[in-house]
Every structure is written in structure tokens, then in C-alpha cells.
Amino acid sequence: MNAPPAANKLAGKTALVTGSTQGIGLAIARSLASANMRIAVHGLATRAAGEAVAESLKRDGAMEARFFEADLRDPASIEVMMREVDAWGAIDVLVNNAGIQKTASLRELERDTWDAIIGVNLSAAFHTMRIALPGMAQRGFGRVVNVASVHGLVASVRKAPYVAAKHGLIGLSRVAALEYATAGSKASGGVTVNCICPGWTETELILPQIAERATALGVDRDAAIASLLSEKQPTQRTSDPSEIGNLALWLCNPAAHNVTGACIPVDGGWTAQ
Numbered sequence: 522m523n524a525p526p527a528a529n530k531l532a533g534k535t536a537l538v539t540g541s542t543q544g545i546g547l548a549i550a551r552s553l554a555s556a557n558m559r560i561a562v563h564g565l566a567t568r569a570a571g572e573a574v575a576e577s578l579k580r581d582g583a584m585e586a587r588f589f590e591a592d593l594r595d596p597a598s599i600e601v602m603m604r605e606v607d608a609w610g611a612i613d614v615l616v617n618n619a620g621i622q623k624t625a626s627l628r629e630l631e632r633d634t635w636d637a638i639i640g641v642n643l644s645a646a647f648h649t650m651r652i653a654l655p656g657m658a659q660r661g662f663g664r665v666v667n668v669a670s671v672h673g674l675v676a677s678v679r680k681a682p683y684v685a686a687k688h689g690l691i692g693l694s695r696v697a698a699l700e701y702a703t704a705g706s707k708a709s710g711g712v713t714v715n716c717i718c719p720g721w722t723e724t725e726l727i728l729p730q731i732a733e734r735a736t737a738l739g740v741d742r743d744a745a746i747a748s749l750l751s752e753k754q755p756t757q758r759t760s761d762p763s764e765i766g767n768l769a770l771w772l773c774n775p776a777a778h779n780v781t782g783a784c785i786p787v788d789g790g791w792t793a794q
């Protein structure tokens with residue numbers, strides 16, 4: 522077990538990060554681990570793979586780390602997972618990060634695709650927040666960080682369920698921020714609910730779109746990424762997942778008690794246009 526430095530107020534607090542077996546969720550878990558937190562790892566992965574991630578987080582500085590399973594399309598599984606995590610440690614930080622995406626026009630979209638994307642990207646956050654927030658309020662400290670997207674703020678074609686889910690996630694977060702605004706105090710850190718809205722970030726999620734663009738233009742991966750960036754992201758640079766992780770860690774700091782109901786774009790100027 523790693524020992525906490527005295528000045529670190531997050532040390533020993535428990536964080537559940539959904540979808541933390543890879544990508545942005547894993548990067549957020551690594552940032553929270555560096556603050557000596559206890560990390561509940563979650564994702565669609567084998568038990569061996571999930572436990573390997575938990576072990577790596579301990580090497581990153583996590584006081585403890587453990588893998589929890591739940592398919593977020595199933596509310597009953599979410600409730601079981603929330604009870605299991607709570608028995609391991611009351612949830613101080615909840616990061617709703619897990620997400621899926623599929624590009625198709627409204628005309629082509631199938632009902633199952635709609636249900637799955639809304640289920641994982643939006644409804645799951647309602648189920649976890651509903652359960653976790655009252656305990657945070659009781660203890661006077663809590664952080665909910667919801668990983669939305671630029672697509673929570675603006676639309677793109679061929680992404681109807683994803684855009685609907687991310688807009689919904691921002692609305693849900695704003696309501697929760699208001700309902701819990703008076704919980705806790707400046708000294709205790711309060712309870713805040715915020716969204717991070719990434720633009721193009723290099724993870725497995727965007728691989729199908731890169732492949733589709735590469736095929737359409739007959740170019741390699743780098744040229745396909747440059748083409749995607751040139752349409753929407755003014756800096757022409759992708760983000761690294763660790764940059765989202767650093768921002769999530771900052772939002773968890775007790776000194777960020779008055780940052781609530783916010784949507785913070787990490788999108789190279791996409792939504793400034």
C-alpha cells in the first residue's frame with residue numbers, strides 16, 4: 522500500500538472511473554492514481570485484463586485499485602456494481618467516462634444502435650449519479666466528472682444517438698450541479714458536477730472513423746487524421762488522453778469547489794467557431 526503525502530487532500534479517497542480499462546478513462550484513472558487515491562477500475566474487459574490495469578494503477582501511486590464489472594447497457598448490473606464499489610469504499614469521485622459511438626445516417630440507424638448508445642453514454646450516468654450523489658452530500662465532499670464531448674455542444678452528421686446522448690449528459694450534469702450546489706462547504710470542498718468536452722482524442726474509439734476516411738481518400742492513417750482535423754479542429758492537433766486526465770484531476774481538487782455545472786471543451790477551438 523502506498524503512503525499518502527500529508528498535503529494531498531485526495532489521498533485515500535475512492536474514485537470510480539467507468540470505462541477505465543483503456544483510452545481516456547485509463548488516462549483519468551492514472552491521473553487520480555498519481556494523487557494516491559483508491560481507484561475502482563471498470564470496463565468491458567476480461568477479469569485478467571481488468572486486474573492487470575488495477576495492478577498498473579498501484580504502480581502509478583494508487584493507494585489501492587480493484588476491477589469491477591458491469592455492462593452499462595443493463596441498469597440492474599450498474600446497481601450491483603455500485604453496491605460492490607460502495608462496500609469497498611464510499612465513492613468520493615465518480616467519473617462517468619465509458620462511451621460508445623457508431624456513425625450512420627438517421628435513415629440507416631437501427632433501433633438497437635440507438636438504445637445502446639443512449640444506454641451507455643447517457644442513462645448509465647443517471648444510474649450511477651442517482652446512487653452516488655446522496656453519500657457525497659452527506660460527507661460534504663464529492664466530485665462527478667462526466668466525459669461528454671464537443672458533440673454535447675454542437676452537432677455533426679451521421680452521429681444522431683451520440684450527439685443526443687452527449688447533449689443529454691450535459692443537461693443532466695447541469696441539473697445535478699444545481700441540486701447539489703449547497704452540499705458541503707468551502708472547507709470540505711463541496712459537491713460539484715462538471716463535464717469535460719473533448720474533441721479528437723487519440724483512442725480506439727476514433728479508429729473506425731480514421732479507417733473510413735483513409736479508405737475514402739486512399740491515404741495513410743496520418744493523412745486521414747489530418748483530413749478529419751482540418752474539418753473541425755482549428756489547432757489541427759489531436760489531444761492525448763493524458764491531457765484529459767490532468768483536467769479531471771484538477772476538477773477533483775477541493776479548491777475547485779466553485780467550478781460546478783461547467784462544460785470544459787478540450788477541442789482545439791472546435792466549439793469557438
Ligand code: NAD
Pocket residue numbers: 539540541542543544545546563564565566591592593594618619620621622641642668669670671718719720721722723724725726727
Ligand atoms: P475507448 O473506446 O477507448 O474506451 C471506452 C471505454 O468504455 C472502454 O473501457 C470500454 O470497455 C467501456 N465501455 C464501452 N461500452 C461499455 C459497456 N456497455 N459497459 C461497460 N463499459 C463499456 O473510448 P475513449 O475514446 O477513451 O472514450 C471515452 C469517453 O470519451 C467516451 O464517453 C467518449 O464518448 C468520449 N470522447 C472521446 C473522444 C475521442 O476523440 N476519443 C472525443 C470526445 C469524447
